[in-house]
Amino acid sequence: MSRPAIRLAGVDVRYRERAALRNVDLEIATGERVALIGGNGAGKSTLLRVAVGTLGPSAGGVELLGQSIDVLDRMAVARRVAVVPQAATLPFATRVEEVVGLGRIPHEDPFRGARASDRAAIAAAIERVGVGHLLGRDARELSLGERQLVLIAMAVAQAAPILILDEPTVHLDLRHQVGTMDLLVDLNERDGTTVVAVLHDLTLAAHFFPRLVLLDHGCVVADGNPSEVLTPDRIRDVFGVDPALVRLGA
């Protein structure tokens, strides 16, 4: 029995009066690949923010790899969880390899900067994600699909056992959506990285993720494999659309 990668126990989050998460219990095992789904405002992004410690819960506890997040400092959290930034803007011209290199911040020497091991990890992440052809280019001039890959490479360079993504396919065309999903599956299956992603596209979620967690009004309403979670009744109730619009394929 290995320790769960992420464990939320009885987590409540309130923004002023409104409850964003209510009594959420969730356990994600090491090496799992989990998609969080649900409508806008269901609490998916809030759940991610609680899981990485940027938002403290009003009640309940969070553990990362068996250790309470309250006793971990920010650097220790960053060595356990890598988060792929959602909409990253750069104020200055920055080369692709320099963006990937930011992922080493939790590991590098605070005063002397990157060491040989950091440079090896940067090179490995660039190869692993396949962005070698973008080296030397200003990251601000890349297409959205390329930028997404570079940000994932940065998170891979962070070499954390848990990888978290908030809507990684938003703004991407179909080819890049599938490409991103393939990469996540590969990182999960070959490297053993635990992958947790918020996804809006139920078809992608059902196709690429063996476990779905459905949130509605701050509560986990279903948790299991795609065919258990995405029943026609639930799609009608939670998303308010005709289930025939969501084709889950075989």
Place this chain on the structure above:
Amino acid sequence: MATRQEVVAVDSPRVWRAAAGLRSRPVVIALLGIGALVVALVLGVGMGSVAIVPGETIGILGHRLLGLDIAGRWSEASETIVMDLRLPRVLTAMIVGTGLAVAGATFQGLLRNPLADPYVLGTASGAALGAAIAVLIPVRIVVLEFGLLHGFAFIGALAAVYTVYRLAHSGGLAPLTSLLLTGYAVGSLLAAGLAMAMYLSGAALNQIFSYLLGGFDGSSWVRLAGAAPLIILGGTAIMLRARSINGMLLGEETAGHLGIDVPRERAILLALASLVTAAAVAVSGLIGFVGLVVPHVVRMLVGPSARLVLPLSAIGGAALLTFADLAARMLGEIPVGVVTAVIGAPFFLVLLRRVRAGYEL
């Protein structure tokens, strides 16, 4: 925690070079910058109404600073001019240039705004109002060559930033937007106070005006000794936190995910950069452009990593301001702020045109 981080065979040398070298030129650039600084020192000390040839200058400097008897002989008058008049002035220009450039790079990185400069959060208007009030008060106190003007300018700069910081944190806006907008609002208010003070100043208007334009003609060893420790210690402390500035490149949220304690680092770095700026403006007045342009030129050359940008900006700011002060003296003591703008702006425009493909503000 089973993390089978797979060992990937990396054989592409291009990938390795990119990961290792980033850009390969920082050492060359640092050496060129230091070379320029030495030339600026020798020229700055040698040139003036009484010209002292470079050989003599080097001899005096070597003898007095390093205890070396290199060569040649020089008159006592030359030695007095070099040691008591010109050297403190040149060193003050260097240290102020260093301070402004490092503070500018810090504010740009923290606020994630290419148009930020050391004065963006109200230091300039605070210092100016402080100086103007000091001029208006009909009391002359001089402690160790520091007049009321220097003290009030220093306190005014810090008080302005502190006010901006406190006010910015009570609103509901995003921290960075709030800081910039509050800085603008407080700056405008202080500028109104400054305008009123200038209106009331009568015969003392000239004194306020010359502070606003900046300059080094009142430099002395004692004043240098007041400002230099603050700028050197503050600048070093900023450089030791380069990692935090780098972490903020992709935004404060990502900085948090990369392990940076954002509120704490932001507060510490703003305080250090403001201290450095306040020390610089207290001895030199308001000198524009150095803090804005030098970090950008350095970034164009070596990329955005604060580990390189901060030290290279320190060297570049020192060299630029020393040459600017030299030019200001040669042109008959015109305000050095005019010179930095006249040298800096066209140079900056040329650079922007040359690298437009890879750089945008």
